[in-house]
Amino acid sequence: MDAVARGLFIYLFLLAVIRLSGRRTLAETTAFDFILLLIVAETTQQALLGNDFSVTNCALLILTLVGMDILLSFLKNRSPRLERLIDGLPLIIVEQGRPLHDRLRKSRVDEDDVLAAARKHHGLERMDQIKYAVLEANGGISIIPKDDK
Amino acid sequence: MKPKSRPGRSLQISEDFDFQVRNWRAERIAWVVMALVLAAAALGLFSVGPLSNTSASTSDGALKIAYPRFLRLNAPATFKVHVRAASVSDKGFALELNPEFADSLQIVQTLPAPERWLTTAQGVRLQFAAAAGEAATVHFHIDPIGFGSIKPRISLVGAGGVDMPIFVYP
Numbered sequence: 438m439d440a441v442a443r444g445l446f447i448y449l450f451l452l453a454v455i456r457l458s459g460r461r462t463l464a465e466t467t468a469f470d471f472i473l474l475l476i477v478a479e480t481t482q483q484a485l486l487g488n489d490f491s492v493t494n495c496a497l498l499i500l501t502l503v504g505m506d507i508l509l510s511f512l513k514n515r516s517p518r519l520e521r522l523i524d525g526l527p528l529i530i531v532e533q534g535r536p537l538h539d540r541l542r543k544s545r546v547d548e549d550d551v552l553a554a555a556r557k558h559h560g561l562e563r564m565d566q567i568k569y570a571v572l573e574a575n576g577g578i579s580i581i582p583k584d585d586k
Numbered sequence: 587m588k589p590k591s592r593p594g595r596s597l598q599i600s601e602d603f604d605f606q607v608r609n610w611r612a613e614r615i616a617w618v619v620m621a622l623v624l625a626a627a628a629l630g631l632f633s634v635g636p637l638s639n640t641s642a643s644t645s646d647g648a649l650k651i652a653y654p655r656f657l658r659l660n661a662p663a664t665f666k667v668h669v670r671a672a673s674v675s676d677k678g679f680a681l682e683l684n685p686e687f688a689d690s691l692q693i694v695q696t697l698p699a700p701e702r703w704l705t706t707a708q709g710v711r712l713q714f715a716a717a718a719g720e721a722a723t724v725h726f727h728i729d730p731i732g733f734g735s736i737k738p739r740i741s742l743v744g745a746g747g748v749d750m751p752i753f754v755y756p
Contacts, residue, residue, distance in 0.1 A: 488660060529601055569597050
């Protein structure tokens with residue numbers, strides 16, 4: 438019971454904190470994001486296991502975490518409202534070569550991030566070659582180049 | 587959410603700007619809440635800090651205990667028990683712990699160690715050696731083994747006891 442409660446709490450707590458911290462750039466992991474991930478993992482591990490290092494505890498925890506994952510994916514599939522609540526929605530941040538500054542600022546993404554994605558995936562040189570840039574729900578930036586680049 | 591495109595926009599995308607705005611607002615509120623939680627932690631709401639440190643004594647002042655009001659499960663802490671000089675006889679003094687003490691807290695160590703541990707109808711009695719007529723201090727190093735509200739009680743045998751209402755965070 439203890440292991441299941443710990444697993445559930447930590448899963449939901451991390452889900453809420455990561456979602457509400459608005460880390461939309463998780464797909465483009467920087468060195469510091471990586472360090473943050475490591476530290477969070479290390480901190481979580483202690484509280485998850487407590488003083489109980491038994492195989493039973495470990496097995497119960499893994500079952501709880503995987504079970505939550507399966508349950509959530511199942512629920513998300515059935516309820517689009519839940520899905521957008523948990524995963525967020527994509528957001529257009531550049532339209533016809535014009536950066537939508539308000540959206541960029543609120544999402545804490547800057548034009549350089551957009552240009553970097555444009556260079557990386559499409560070899561684009563300038564903002565005006567971008568038809569759409571979309572900040573995807575998973576935090577990545579997709580670029581749709583203009584046809585006449 | 588069904589992907590739909592705005593008129594004039596060729597992109598098929600399930601964007602919902604109203605939802606996004608609510609989302610941003612929720613994020614801002616969450617950041618404020620996180621900051622408040624951290625501030626409360628710095629003040630000691632989650633143990634260790636001015637909000638947590640407290641003390642209680644018997645009405646005659648024979649026994650005074652400094653203890654943290656908030657503890658965390660499996661996180662060690664210390665109770666400081668002061669016994670007034672007039673209450674220490676040539677046989678030393680005895681402290682009594684109620685059964686709830688033993689149920690909710692594990693005693694890692696007491697400093698000094700008691701001469702004798704006795705079980706009584708009221709709980710556990712610890713007999714300490716001490717110089718007669720001198721004030722004494724005993725440190726209880728404890729480790730909470732259960733969470734929730736607990737009310738351990740330490741009594742000075744022959745005088746009164748002190749209740750310590752404590753909340754243990756899981």
